[in-house]
Amino acid sequence: MSVGVNTETLVRIEEIQGRGRGLVCTQPLRGGQVVLIDSPILLYSALPLTKQQDSTFLYCDKCFKTIQSASVSCPTCSHHQFCSPSCLSAALSSSHTPWVCQSLTRLRQNLDFLQHHCVERQIQARFLIAACNLAFVSPSDFQFLLSLQGRAEDEDPGTVQFLRSVISSLCPPPPIEGFSFSLELIAALVAKDKFNAFGLMEPLNLNEENGGQRSVRAYGIYPKAALFNHDCLPNACRFDYVDTANNGNTDIIVRMIHDVPQGREICLSYFPVNNNYSTRQKRLLEDYGFTCDCDRCKVEATWSDEEGDSDNGDDNEAMEEDVDEPMEVPSNGEDIDNDNGTDFPHAYFFLKYMCTRNNCWGTLAPLPSSDAKPSNLLECNACGNVKNDEVC
Numbered sequence: 001m002s003v004g005v006n007t008e009t010l011v012r013i014e015e016i017q018g019r020g021r022g023l024v025c026t027q028p029l030r031g032g033q034v035v036l037i038d039s040p041i042l043l044y045s046a047l048p049l050t051k052q053q054d055s056t057f058l059y060c061d062k063c064f065k066t067i068q069s070a071s072v073s074c075p076t077c078s079h080h081q082f083c084s085p086s087c088l089s090a091a092l093s094s095s096h097t098p099w100v101c102q103s104l105t106r107l108r109q110n111l112d113f114l115q116h117h118c119v120e121r122q123i124q125a126r127f128l129i130a131a132c133n134l135a136f137v138s139p140s141d142f143q144f145l146l147s148l149q150g151r152a153e154d155e156d157p158g159t160v161q162f163l164r165s166v167i168s169s170l171c172p173p174p175p176i177e178g179f180s181f182s183l184e185l186i187a188a189l190v191a192k193d194k195f196n197a198f199g200l201m202e203p204l205n206l207n208e209e210n211g212g213q214r215s216v217r218a219y220g221i222y223p224k225a226a227l228f229n230h231d232c233l234p235n236a237c238r239f240d241y242v243d244t245a246n247n248g249n250t251d252i253i254v255r256m257i258h259d260v261p262q263g264r265e266i267c268l269s270y271f272p273v274n275n276n277y278s279t280r281q282k283r284l285l286e287d288y289g290f291t292c293d294c295d296r297c298k299v300e301a302t303w304s305d306e307e308g309d310s311d312n313g314d315d316n317e318a319m320e321e322d323v324d325e326p327m328e329v330p331s332n333g334e335d336i337d338n339d340n341g342t343d344f345p346h347a348y349f350f351l352k353y354m355c356t357r358n359n360c361w362g363t364l365a366p367l368p369s370s371d372a373k374p375s376n377l378l379e380c381n382a383c384g385n386v387k388n389d390e391v392c
């Protein structure tokens with residue numbers, strides 16, 4: 001991980017045609033270079049309210065690190081656990097205020113209300129409590145959240161109505177000037193969360209029988225990282241190290257996968273790059289509201305079904321690096337001649353930058369290097385494996 005790197009001046013926000021805002025590099029960037037380190041303005045647990053934390057997977061409710069030894073409980077609800085007195089103390093004045101504590105307790109005590117509804121509603125209820133709390137503890141961050149992409153009118157009115165009735169009846173937000181827990185606000189917040197939240201992932205266990213599926217430990221809103229647009233052949237990828245002993249364990253670190261010239265838009269893939277064309281298109285439309293016409297999609301749109309168009313019907317959420325069926329690269333290795341005039345072959349990308357460990361499908365980026373030459377060591381952003389670069 002790269003601590004102490006100054007990334008402030010490497011990217012700037014620009015309006016990108018057909019994509020809203022995006023991040024563009026202000027200078028040529030090298031593979032492995034850290035372009036962004038971003039801290040969340042809001043974090044909330046991905047655990048359904050109906051599920052208790054069990055002692056084998058206990059997380060700190062403030063920093064989401066795995067709790068290794070004795071933990072500290074919230075003095076009021078005793079349900080929420082913290083890894084240290086300092087995390088507890090920080091949480092009591094930020095993410096676990098008396099209103100949040102009381103709200104989550106009431107929701108838990110009335111689970112019959114929520115139990116019949118899907119897990120997604122429970123997690124949305126968690127998000128709304130965290131978001132309203134943000135409005136009280138940090139109004140400027142709340143305004144920033146509202147400025148992100150996502151339109152209230154695109155949300156399902158039935159879902160929004162349900163969430164409002166649950167929260168208003170069990171744990172109404174305290175009255176403060178200029179804040180109204182209206183249907184419109186709830187719809188807008190749900191839309192912002194859907195388009196912009198990043199999942200902090202559980203470490204990948206490749207030995208699991210489920211084929212290395214990763215679950216999400218917590219969701220976060222990252223103010224700068226939320227401005228990265230998607231590309232199905234990204235030039236950067238994000239790393240997180242939630243269980244690191246260092247401070248800033250919930251930070252997202254974005255590193256360049258390969259060199260790019262000044263002025264190039266820096267894009268992430270919102271999910272593992274192995275997804276096939278139809279799965280990618282479906283997910284981007286349903287989860288992010290756009291049709292992707294990146295250079296890779298333009299090429300793969302012309303492929304026949306046999307060449308990698310088998311739909312695996314996945315319905316995961318928000319930039320969470322989940323794992324799907326592999327895309328089949330045609331044996332003739334189609335190349336992409338992209339709009340920027342650089343040929344960036346598909347097959348080359350998969351050979352060089354996709355993790356080859358069984359069931360992983362993570363993306364590889366060089367480790368940051370102190371000299372001008374990119375490191376030969378490539379780190380996987382899913383399993384953490386470091387491999388020596390063999391393909392030149």
Ligand SMILES: C[S@@+](CC[C@H](N)C(=O)[O-])C[C@H]1O[C@@H](n2cnc3c(N)ncnc32)[C@H](O)[C@@H]1O
Nearest residue numbers: 018019020021149195226227228229230288290
């Ligand atoms: C995380 S935000 C990225 C920043 C966003 N463009 C903005 O202006 O705030 C995700 C949203 O950006 C837009 N977006 C991202 N990648 C795109 C792409 N390749 N083509 C078109 N729209 C894209 C979509 O509206 C998507 O829901």
